[in-house]
Amino acid sequence: MIRLAFGLPAAALVLAPVLALAAPAMTASSEKGEILVNEQGMTLYTFDKDEAGKSNCNDKCAANWPPLMAAEGARAEGEWTIIERADGGHMWAYAGKPLYLWAKDQKPGDVTGDGVNNVWHVAKP
Structure with a gap:
């Protein structure tokens, strides 16, 4: 293994870009x-009031429906895109639809946000 002057294996330099390309989400089976x-x-979740590639959930909405934020250095690939929010932050979108969490979901597998106000829906691949 090649070691760099500051003690990191050369493989660490190769892994960083690969990790940045990893999809920000995965699929899971649910009651939905x-x-x-x-x-x-x-x-x-997705929000019916969003436009393709544009989030319309800001301020109080975003407090209840936190956006799936993109880490610095994240890269879009395939159906996964990164869009800029009104506050200057960057979030993930799938097939053009911005993605959010629901503040009232308590544990993995909860889908309590599906159908809220008839405008929020579980995101599907």
Whole structure:
């Protein structure tokens, strides 16, 4: 193994870009069928009032429906895109639809946000 001057294996330099390309979510089976969940297994949602590639959930809405934020250095790939929010932050979208969590979901597998106000829906692959 090649070691760099500051003690990190050369492989660490190769892994960082690969990790940045990893999808920000995965699929899981639920009572609603196959859905998208974040790395902790929490259900992701879409909002009918969003436009393709644009989030319309800000301020109080975003406090209840936290956006799935994109880490610095994250890269879009395939159906996964990164959009800029009104506050300047960046969030993930799938197939053009911005993705959110629901503050009232307590544990992985909860889908309590589905159907809220008839405008929130579990995100599906």
